[in-house]
Amino acid sequence: MRELEALARAAAGLAAGTAEAEAARQLQICNACRYCEGFCAVFPAMTRRLAFSRADIHYLANLCHNCGACLHACQYAPPHEFAVAFPQAMAKVRVRTYQDYAWPAACGALYRRAGLVTALSLAGAIAFFLAMAATTGPQAVTGADFYTVFPHRLLAWVFGTAFAFALFALSMGLRRFWRDVSPAIDVPTADRPLLAKARAPATAEAALDAARLTYLGGGHGDGCTNADDRYSLARRRFHHLTFYGFVLCFAATCVATFDHFVLGLHAPYPLASWPVVLGSTGGAGLLAGPAGLLWLSARRHPLQGDPAQRPMDRGFITLLLLASATGFALLVLRQTPSMPLALSIHLGVVMALFVTLPWSKFAHGFYRCAALLKHAVEKRLPVRSHSARD
């Protein structure tokens, strides 16, 4: 198969031994087979092409949700000598996307030490808040008032900055990615009006596909595979719990900020208030979701995804889980003398999550949405290769 590999590489102009060259080799096989077309968006997007450029490969890799259906259905999967392990090839390219498009560029290297980065950020952030709490001194702490430990203004400023920076850094990466994969790049002038017409419906479709995780449904709606060829909706559901849990927690923070600055209502908020209701509902999702995802990750077939990326995957999921768990602990302990300790740990975890966001697995959502958008746009444009049409 060395010959096949070399030919595919030469065709795509990719450097030997890279994740992209291996993906191109497998795509060449998949494009001659096409049995998996119904599973997801990747294969219909593939059949629109005869050769695969680096940008095409990064686009397809991020369109792949790693549902694994194609691995188990593949007649060319190992031990076949063609050794097609498509979800793994796509996963190996995806981490390259996160690295290559990271902003600032030097921070892309952090993906190579994802486990270490997570652990150090966590330890550092918790130590930071514990040290600050120690300097405040316990005598000043009254009841459940967090702001006697850390002034509200300080917290709002520190966390606001960290989160805003994370979004900025990720949007910079996304911009660079879009510059390479935008469907506008290779649209012939004749198709420009079609492109303009496609934008609105495509955006709506992509948003819906992202919000529903359409492509974790396996095409038939039975779900995706994990340990073996069995389909299950578990992954889609745990991801929904995680994502919408995160969204609710974020909403809780926004409402609390509004209450504080606009309405002059200060924490701690009563149990029946919006910040607590949103936060604890979201928090429950952020407990169950990441726990489920970790459980699935531990059982995943080694060829479905890239085992080398486990520190990145599990590090990020663990931070989400810890953020929620320490939040609940704080809710329980907020009337006790342990409150400053619990608060410092919770804030440390959240800060670790925020500072690592731009160079963590969190990035996958951004590139995934961009790929979904591109797919939704290009499927509304005519196909250039005859063999894709028939």
Added chain:
Amino acid sequence: MIDVLVVGGGNAALCAALTAREAGASVLLLEAAPREWRGGNSQHTRNLRCMHEAPQDVLQEAYPEEEFWQDLLKVTGGATDEKLARLVIRASSTCRPWMARHGVRFQPSLSGTLHLSRTNAFFMGGGKALVNAFYRSAQALGVQVRYGAPVDAIEMDGGRFAGARVGGERIEARACVLAAGGFESNREWLREAWGRNEWGEWPADNFLVRGTRFNQGTLIKRMMEAGADIVGDPTQAHCVAIDARAPLYDGGIVTRVDCVSLGVMLNRYGRRFYDEGEDFWPKRYAIWGRLVAQQQGQVGYCVIDSKAVGRFMPPVFPGECAQTLPELAQQLGLPEENFMHTLQEFNAACRPGTFDHTVLDDCATAGLEPPKSHWALPIDTPPFYGYMLRPGITFTYLGLKTNEDAAVHFGGRPSPNLFVAGEMMAGNVLGRGYTAGVGMSIGTAFGRIAGQRAAQACKQGALHA
């Protein structure tokens, strides 16, 4: 003792095992291949030909019984049994809900297969996904499955099945279904069947096998020795011209090269030998295996120019590519003088017309032998591409004679408890030729019949005992 023993592990075997289990029998399935290679040739399939009177989920318009039958009659040239063929056709119209209950999912016809969107229901993920679904269902229903268990002998008691042997182990059962595939992976047998040609070559030595390496035909041979009635001709096989770089086994669908009708096909002497544009490619691809097998060295070279690129399914192996025809001849290792003479003669013979690959167009050669009847365009636009092709065997037609009960016959009498399904009996319906998806229709119909009858035979056997 187990009720029903199923020998084989592909679609027909699984259909038999599931049906027998549903009928209440205890079932043991013996798959010769290890777990990772299970499923026989079914793992390389992609659809099943289905009769239907109205549009269905993944099937357009209608494909009535009579049309299906006429198609079958045409491709087999009459080498079929109408009663059994119509049984298969009718079963194909009702089997899909049953398959879906056992976890098989369907998808619309694949891009590049528009011509099948009316007649063939595609399995989502292909045949291996189908096989996986059936194994999962079998496991859930309590069918016992053993991998790496090739049956090498069947013990008969008159016309009754008595037991099977796997190595030194003897397995008894009240009834047995044989669904272990043809003999296409048995190199010795192929060699013997094809014999020597006029140049003293053994053509079968240069054949590649598109499917599993486990279809050794052991049980066909054992049943022949036991005096079972046989159908089909051992020298007949479904044979396609595939890329010469394909692996010896399990190359499957991707090794085909679909640009023959867009270019010219040469032999090792650089000469054309058949009309490349005789008919639509889906109707003609299956003749090229035999045509190439009849050439010296069992090799053919398909040459196209850049006008053809993008008009056919992308092949898995990129072709040899050159900016000039003499360079291409060198790269392909063909005698340059003959090659150039053939190409120049062909180019000069192409009559102007309106090229359209979707119809039998008017681009034909004039005064050329052999002619190219359609899609004949001069090969004149660089870069030029060439593919070396070899015969690729899909399956063999030799099998056991059977009836509408799927019974194995001895001297014209059906066995009360030995049944057959799949490739091992497909020759009853498909004595020659092929049309897409019909092998899976036969395997599914007869697999289910065999499973049903085997379960019944157990009950009847119990009453008699």
